[in-house]
Amino acid sequence: MVLPKSFKRSLWVFHINTGSCNGCDIEIIAALTPRYDVERFGIKLVGSPRHADVLLITGPVTRQMVEKVKTAYQQMPEPKAVIVVGNCGSTGHTFHTSYNLVGPVDTIIPVDVYVPGCPPRPEAIIDGVVKAWLKLETLEAKR
Amino acid sequence: MSKMSYSIPIGPIHPALKEPVMFEFEIEGERIVGVDFKVGHVHRGIEWIGTQKNPLQILPIAERICGICNISHPIAFCMATEEAAGIEVPERAQYIRTITAELERIHSHMLWAGVAAHEIGFDSVLYLTWRVREKVLDLIEYLTGNRITKAMFTVGGVRRDITEEQYPKIREALNYYKEMFNKLKHVFLDDKTVRMRSRNCGVLTKKEALELCAVGPTARASGVKKDVRVDHAYAAYGDLDIKTVTPDAVTGEAKGDVYDRIIVRLLEVAQSVDIIEQCIDNMPSGDLVTEPKPAKLLALLRKAVGEGVGRAEAPRGEVIHYVKLTGEEHPYTWKVRAPTYNNLMPWIPMLMGEQIADIPIVAASTDPCMSCTNRVTVVKKGRVDILDHEHLHKLSVEKTRRLMQ
Numbered sequence A: 001m002v003l004p005k006s007f008k009r010s011l012w013v014f015h016i017n018t019g020s021c022n023g024c025d026i027e028i029i030a031a032l033t034p035r036y037d038v039e040r041f042g043i044k045l046v047g048s049p050r051h052a053d054v055l056l057i058t059g060p061v062t063r064q065m066v067e068k069v070k071t072a073y074q075q076m077p078e079p080k081a082v083i084v085v086g087n088c089g090s091t092g093h094t095f096h097t098s099y100n101l102v103g104p105v106d107t108i109i110p111v112d113v114y115v116p117g118c119p120p121r122p123e124a125i126i127d128g129v130v131k132a133w134l135k136l137e138t139l140e141a142k143r
Numbered sequence B: 001m002s003k004m005s006y007s008i009p010i011g012p013i014h015p016a017l018k019e020p021v022m023f024e025f026e027i028e029g030e031r032i033v034g035v036d037f038k039v040g041h042v043h044r045g046i047e048w049i050g051t052q053k054n055p056l057q058i059l060p061i062a063e064r065i066c067g068i069c070n071i072s073h074p075i076a077f078c079m080a081t082e083e084a085a086g087i088e089v090p091e092r093a094q095y096i097r098t099i100t101a102e103l104e105r106i107h108s109h110m111l112w113a114g115v116a117a118h119e120i121g122f123d124s125v126l127y128l129t130w131r132v133r134e135k136v137l138d139l140i141e142y143l144t145g146n147r148i149t150k151a152m153f154t155v156g157g158v159r160r161d162i163t164e165e166q167y168p169k170i171r172e173a174l175n176y177y178k179e180m181f182n183k184l185k186h187v188f189l190d191d192k193t194v195r196m197r198s199r200n201c202g203v204l205t206k207k208e209a210l211e212l213c214a215v216g217p218t219a220r221a222s223g224v225k226k227d228v229r230v231d232h233a234y235a236a237y238g239d240l241d242i243k244t245v246t247p248d249a250v251t252g253e254a255k256g257d258v259y260d261r262i263i264v265r266l267l268e269v270a271q272s273v274d275i276i277e278q279c280i281d282n283m284p285s286g287d288l289v290t291e292p293k294p295a296k297l298l299a300l301l302r303k304a305v306g307e308g309v310g311r312a313e314a315p316r317g318e319v320i321h322y323v324k325l326t327g328e329e330h331p332y333t334w335k336v337r338a339p340t341y342n343n344l345m346p347w348i349p350m351l352m353g354e355q356i357a358d359i360p361i362v363a364a365s366t367d368p369c370m371s372c373t374n375r376v377t378v379v380k381k382g383r384v385d386i387l388d389h390e391h392l393h394k395l396s397v398e399k400t401r402r403l404m405q
Helices: A023-032 A063-075 A089-093 A120-143 B046-050 B055-063 B072-085 B091-119 B121-142 B163-189 B192-198 B206-211 B216-221 B257-279 B292-304 B340-345 B345-349 B356-365 B389-404
Strands: A012-017 A054-057 A080-086 A113-115 B007-010 B022-028 B033-036 B306-312 B317-326 B333-335
Touching: A012 A023, A012 A063, A023 A054, A023 A080, A023 A120, A023 B121, A054 A063, A063 B333, A080 A089, A089 B033, A113 A120, A120 B121, A120 B192, B022 B356, B033 B345, B046 B333, B055 B072, B055 B292, B055 B317, B072 B292, B072 B306, B072 B317, B072 B340, B091 B121, B091 B163, B091 B257, B091 B356, B121 B163, B163 B306, B192 B257, B192 B356, B192 B389, B216 B257, B216 B317, B216 B340, B257 B356, B257 B389, B317 B340, B345 B356
Parallel strands: A012 A054, A054 A080, A080 A113
Antiparallel strands: B007 B022, B022 B033, B306 B317, B317 B333
């Protein structure tokens, strides 16, 4: 891909599990580790939303997690992008009838990129991050 | 200065655990004097959803209880349903079930080893183990068609065959793990850093393990010989040569600390490789399923009346599924008991008296899996706390450095 001119910094990602089954979560870690190795591009997981450019959400958002997701989103500095990894965060998927779901994620906070799959392969997650990156670069260029 | 304890809340969003769980620690200086935790953030009402669907529709949901144990849950559910409906499983299917279950164990233990290394600030080992782990994921993808969710099982058998043409690739992957085993053993058991951080850290005595009903590698590391594959053989385990792994085989005694848990999991990887080899050497011929037509199978399950219990040894311990069929479309009850449920309470004796910097490695040492555990609704609004995990991780890394000096 051709990087835009405004490309000047690495992307830092904060990951929240909002009731996921771990399937997506381990694929996210797999994307970071040597086989797929996105850390070579400077993409890394950070421990606080205040340091993050991208919010990576897995899971269908259970009732207990709603406020936490909102708080984390509000704590992120602008410009920011949100990626939902997995079917259940995008649509509810097999849990859509459950009494304890408030999600999908886009009913709670605005979502920029959906990565479908149950779980999606690491390649798909990387593709999603690249798409979010493009959005962030565009926002940055407009400022 | 007077002694005063203060409390530190950790979680529920907390990258060290990868999953939402909330801890509250009472701290005196650097020592932990009180531990409490709240679970329930991952409750998705799976059992309730299950009672709205027929048994074949439950299978994909059972698989999504946990993305890591996605063989153990369906296998236990299948066994419970088969017992309730009186369905016999062909022998070949039992062997294929065993192979997939052991592949899952290899991938789960490798995953855990990486996470544990990360928690003590040893990230190069995290990358090493996760690279080694990709080999078994490739094999799983080759055999089942997917890396994580495998969709291998159906009530009364399996959905895909493992044929002779596939054996060479299986053997190749197993040989790779045999070669890597000594290297990993050297990295984890002989390394000074790992030993310093994990020896005598997070101790769970045999008595406590028995009293608190710990299961799986957590119990076995404390010297409790408890393994469903041996004690209550299911699938093809009854035919195979398999022994309960305890750390005294390597060190002479089971102390029940984090180091012992590393030993148990490493030895179990070697054991799984051995079990898969035995399975492909003795693979019987025959059918894959008792009733190949889903419509007929559903009709059979609709008529069935009875209850059944399925017990399986997941990588984290014993999984129990209970199913009651009452001759209707949907099961009357579906109850799941996941291993982490038992391994929650042992956290308290393990963490008591440890330092703050030890929290990540001790909490991770039971290989907790919240998505498995959160069956019970705890509708209590948790506090919104986002504790900086980086700080905690930094403390852990600093402790390693201090010890190295």
